[in-house]
Amino acid sequence: MSKRSPLQxxxxxxxxxxxxxxxxxxxxxxxxxxxxxxxVSSAYIFRSVGEKFGMDAALDTQLESVLWKYxxxxxLLALLVGAGLSVSGCAFQSLFANPLATPDTxxxxxxxxxxxxxxLLFGAGLLWVQGSAMLFGLLAVLLTYLAGSSxxxxxxxxxxxxxxxxxxxxxxxxxxxxxxxxxxxxxPAITYWLMGSMSAANYRSLALGAxxxxxxxFVLYILRWRLNILTLxxxxxxATGMNLPAMRAVTVLCATAVTAACVSMCGQVGWIGLLVxxxxxxxYGNNHLALVPxxxxxxxxxxxxxxxxxxxxxxxxxxxxxxxxMIGAPFFIVLMRRSGGWRL
Amino acid sequence: xxxxxxxxxxxxxxxxxxxLKNVSFSAxxxxxxxxxxxNGAGKTTLLRxxxxxxxxxxxxxxxxxxxxxxxxxxxxxxxxxxxxQAKGTASATTVLEFVLLGRGSHIGTFAKPSATDxxxxxxxxxxxxxxxxxxxxxxxxxxxxxxxxxxxRALAAQPQILVLDEPESNLDFKNQLLVLEAVxxxxxxxxxxxxxxxxPAHALQRANKALLLSADxxxxxxxxxxxxxxxxxRNAFGVQVAIxxxxxxxxxxxxVVPVEICEF
Numbered sequence: 001m002s003k004r005s006p007l008q009x010x011x012x013x014x015x016x017x018x019x020x021x022x023x024x025x026x027x028x029x030x031x032x033x034x035x036x037x038x039x040v041s042s043a044y045i046f047r048s049v050g051e052k053f054g055m056d057a058a059l060d061t062q063l064e065s066v067l068w069k070y071x072x073x074x075x076l077l078a079l080l081v082g083a084g085l086s087v088s089g090c091a092f093q094s095l096f097a098n099p100l101a102t103p104d105t106x107x108x109x110x111x112x113x114x115x116x117x118x119x120l121l122f123g124a125g126l127l128w129v130q131g132s133a134m135l136f137g138l139l140a141v142l143l144t145y146l147a148g149s150s151x152x153x154x155x156x157x158x159x160x161x162x163x164x165x166x167x168x169x170x171x172x173x174x175x176x177x178x179x180x181x182x183x184x185x186x187x188p189a190i191t192y193w194l195m196g197s198m199s200a201a202n203y204r205s206l207a208l209g210a211x212x213x214x215x216x217x218f219v220l221y222i223l224r225w226r227l228n229i230l231t232l233x234x235x236x237x238x239a240t241g242m243n244l245p246a247m248r249a250v251t252v253l254c255a256t257a258v259t260a261a262c263v264s265m266c267g268q269v270g271w272i273g274l275l276v277x278x279x280x281x282x283x284y285g286n287n288h289l290a291l292v293p294x295x296x297x298x299x300x301x302x303x304x305x306x307x308x309x310x311x312x313x314x315x316x317x318x319x320x321x322x323x324x325x326m327i328g329a330p331f332f333i334v335l336m337r338r339s340g341g342w343r344l
Numbered sequence: 345x346x347x348x349x350x351x352x353x354x355x356x357x358x359x360x361x362x363x364l365k366n367v368s369f370s371a372x373x374x375x376x377x378x379x380x381x382x383n384g385a386g387k388t389t390l391l392r393x394x395x396x397x398x399x400x401x402x403x404x405x406x407x408x409x410x411x412x413x414x415x416x417x418x419x420x421x422x423x424x425x426x427x428x429q430a431k432g433t434a435s436a437t438t439v440l441e442f443v444l445l446g447r448g449s450h451i452g453t454f455a456k457p458s459a460t461d462x463x464x465x466x467x468x469x470x471x472x473x474x475x476x477x478x479x480x481x482x483x484x485x486x487x488x489x490x491x492x493x494x495x496x497r498a499l500a501a502q503p504q505i506l507v508l509d510e511p512e513s514n515l516d517f518k519n520q521l522l523v524l525e526a527v528x529x530x531x532x533x534x535x536x537x538x539x540x541x542x543x544p545a546h547a548l549q550r551a552n553k554a555l556l557l558s559a560d561x562x563x564x565x566x567x568x569x570x571x572x573x574x575x576x577x578r579n580a581f582g583v584q585v586a587i588x589x590x591x592x593x594x595x596x597x598x599x600v601v602p603v604e605i606c607e608f
Contacts (some may be wrong), residue, residue, distance in 0.1 A: 010457035011441040222580050225456040229445050231435050235397050240448025240501075286436045287454055340593035 010225075011287035013294065021294055024301035025079060031050075032075045032308040039064050074311075075304055077201040081262045082272060082303025086280075086295040088255035089273030091220050094227040094288065095251050100160050102273035103259040107166035109270070111140025112256075112263040114146040114170040117177045117190050126208050128263070133214075134206040134260035140166050141256055195319040196267035200305045209265040216258035219250065220292060227251070227288040269303075274333070276302055345423060345504050347358050347371045347394075347536055348602070351403035353394050363389050365561035366403070371553065373504065376531045377538045377545030378521070378568065382556030382581050388542040390557065391509050394538070395426055407505075421449040425498035426507040430491040440465060440478040441483070446500035461500075472526055488519030492527075495526060506530060508539040512546060524550050539556035544585070548572050548598040556580050582606050 013021065034040050040063055047057040048067060085103060090107075092101040103109040115136030146305035174194065181187045193200070220227070226247060229237050238244050262269070279302075280294040288311040306327060310318045349368035355362045363386045366572040371377045381387045392398040396412055405412045405590060409472045425446070435442065446468075451470050457465075469475045474492050477485065485493060491511060498506055511527070512520040528550055533539050541547055546569055552572040557565045558580045564571055577585050578598070584603045589596050 010462055011437065012456070049441055100440060143396065194490070225451070226448075227455070228435070228437065228441070232445065233428065235395075235426065238391055238417075239395070239421055239426035239498075240419040240445060242448055244529045245415060287441045288440075 010289060011285065012074050012289040013284065017284065017294075018228045019288070021297035024297050025304065027044075027303040028304040028308075029075055029079070031318060032078075032304050033067060033071055035308055035312055036071065037312075038068070040064070040067060056082060058343060065254070066256035067319040073203050073206055074198045074201040076206055077198050077204050078304045078307040079300040080206070080210055081198070081266055081269060082276070082299040083217060083260045084299075084300070085269065085303075086276035086299025087217050087220050087274040087292060088258045090277045090280075090292055090295050091227065091251050091255040092273070093277060094230045096159055096254070097231045097233075098159055099278070100274070101163075103255070104167070104270050104273060105160050106144050106163040107140040108137045108144075108256055108259050109175070109268050109273075110167040110170035111265060111330060112171045112260040113194060113268050114177070115260070116264045117174050117194065120190050120193070121177050123186075126205055130209060130212065130264040132262055133264040134257055136170070137256045137260040137263070138253075140170060141252060143169075146188040165183065183284055193267045196269040197310075197319060198316065199311070199317055201266070205265055209261045212257050212261035216254040216261070217296060219254045220258075221296070223247070223250065224288045224292040224322050228290065248296065266320070269324060271328040272299060272303060275324070275328045345536070346406075346408050347424075347505050347538070348406045348409075349394060349403065350406060352390075352393060352400050352405065353402045354389060354398060355401055362561045364393065366559075367555070367563045367565075368403075369553070369555050369565040371505075371536045371538060371596065373534045373536055374531055375536050375553055376527060376551040377553045377555060378534075378551035379538065379540045379542055379557065380547055380572070380580070382559060385557040385559050385580070386561065387557060388509060390540075390555075391466070391507060391540055392442075392515055395424065395507060396420075400569045407459070418449045421503075423502060423503055423505035424499045424505045424507065427498045427506065427511060428496050429509045429511075429513065430494055432486060436481055436483045438478065438494075439480050439482060441499045442493060443469060443500050444484050446497035449501055461479075464493075464502065465496075465500045468496045470495050472500060481603075486519075487520060488515050491515060491519070492526070493561070495523070499530075505536040508537065510540045510542065513542060520546075544572050544577060544600040545598065548587070549602060578606055 029041060030045065033045050034042055045067070048059055048064065051057040051059055060148055075266065088101045095101070096106070106143035112133040115132035118136070119132040131157055144159065144163045144166045147166065166298055178187060178190060194266045211328070226242060229240050229242055230247060230251065233247065234244065259334070276299040277291065279293050280291050280298055284290040284294045306323050307320060309321050311318050345429045350368055352364055352367040353362055354364040367390060369377065379390060380386050389398065393400050396405070407415065407423065417458040444457050444461060447457055447464060451457055451461060466475070466478070469478055472492050472495060474496060476488065476491060478574045482490065482493065495508070495511070504511065508527070515523065524546060527537050527539065551568045553566065554568040556571050556576055564576060574585055574587055574589070577583065582605060584606050586603055588599055588601070590599050
């Protein structure tokens with residue numbers, strides 16, 4: 001652990017940590033660009049990038065197409081989804097003062113999935129899919145909050161239990177959508193999409209989904225110091241002069257918008273919202289000044305690597321959720337035991 | 345700055361039983377006001393009403409005669425600070441990071457703490473002589489250390505009025521003394537301190553004014569010596585006490601000793 005000088009640093013990242021965190025996604029992107037059914041040397045990648053900036057280089061048209069038409073949009077999507085789900089995990093954990101709160105455990109992801117599936121059922125365009133995902137994501141978090149909060153402070157377990165119930169309610173509704181969907185055309189599309197995959201990534205869907213994710217991340221980033229106050233009890237938070245209802249509303253809107261936009265682009269990818277913030281907590285502490293940027297960087301790098309594994313491990317592509325769980329769970333247990341657990 | 349409550353009434357349900365009836369008191373700079381009352385008499389409710397966490401059903405709290413609900417949040421919480429009960433709910437950040445949260449009313453919505461904010465947080469730790477805890481995690485603190493940290497967080501806002509909810513509950517003798525000494529020394533420097541307590545003796549030792557709540561919602565306010573009498577305590581708590589003076593180490597310390605439960 002790096003030493004902090006208390007009078008220069010309010011608990012944010014040190015210059016060294018910043019450099020390491022910036023390097024992580026860059027390295028992950030380099031690896032992801034190079035690896036695949038068609039191997040591309042890093043020398044070629046540098047040449048090709050150089051060419052884009054006006055340098056002269058001899059390029060291979062087939063490799064060019066693989067790199068920039070197929071791999072890059074997919075990598076960008078993975079970066080975006082990883083950063084987005086990690087930050088919304090952080091935000092939900094702070095909002096509910098609960099280390100287990102994530103888009104998945106609060107039912108937000110299932111709600112957003114149902115909204116998206118419903119829109120797909122009606123053959124709606126991507127913008128509608130996103131809007132519907134957002135709407136039902138918000139509805140899910142509202143239901144979870146209403147069911148799980150009691151007078152005053154909500155007990156930790158109750159919020160998660162009600163999240164699981166709301167999640168299963170929306171999972172049932174998703175099954176209903178599948179049941180009534182046309183088995184020839186709609187059902188395969190919905191099912192494939194639900195499994196969670198980056199393979200459908202293209203620049204058009206990125207252009208539609210990215211703004212919601214980026215704006216959500218940006219707002220949560222500039223409010224990151226206040227996320228610390230949000231973890232306090234209601235009276236304590238108000239006694240810092242913060243407009244608590246407004247802060248809560250902005251946080252829940254941003255975190256849900258980010259989750260919904262991610263879900264509408266690549267389906268449900270579990271684990272990231274729980275795994276990444278806690279990896280960041282164990283390494284960089286619980287201060288959101290450090291935690292939010294660290295989660296963005298670790299989350300994006302992690303998701304790019306996992307997606308690269310998903311498309312290279314086996315001849316046919318693996319669904320992302322299977323991998324995030326299979327890599328995530330043991331990694332998580334090892335980290336948890338080594339660091340002796342965690343608290344908010 | 346004068347903190348006053350004028351005819352404050354409160355009931356949890358509209359038209360329901362009044363938990364607090366026409367409570368009035370005032371506190372000037374340097375005053376220490378102790379709020380006493382049996383369990384369920386409404387001590388915590390009163391504090392929450394004073395601070396605006398609960399809405400008075402009639403009456404109100406005032407700063408220099410201005411109704412507190414008309415004062416903007418940020419301005420209000422630069423003047424008044426709240427120290428909650430230390431129940432171990434603290435986050436796992438370092439003590440310094442935690443104390444910095446007390447600067448919330450001075451830090452812009454989209455800003456992060458500046459060097460000035462850090463200096464104030466550091467100063468309030470030093471003022472309470474807990475500077476050595478700065479880099480410790482809040483989850484590793486003892487009960488006494490956590491209570492002092494909560495007071496430090498409140499002081500970081502540079503308030504003129506400090507409102508403490510049972511600051512010395514759940515602490516051992518030494519930590520009780522540390523917390524009460526901190527309250528006394530802050531008051532000596534001109535801070536207004538209002539605190540809830542379960543210990544009439546602490547009120548006698550530390551407060552110059554006392555507010556005694558009885559179970560029916562009524563209250564008495566006045567000088568601590570005039571309010572904390574054997575008769576008033578018997579009426580409010582249903583306990584016969586003996587009030588006396590203890591002498592040791594050249595000091596005279598008032599004490600309140602419970603004798604027996606009174607039958608009603």
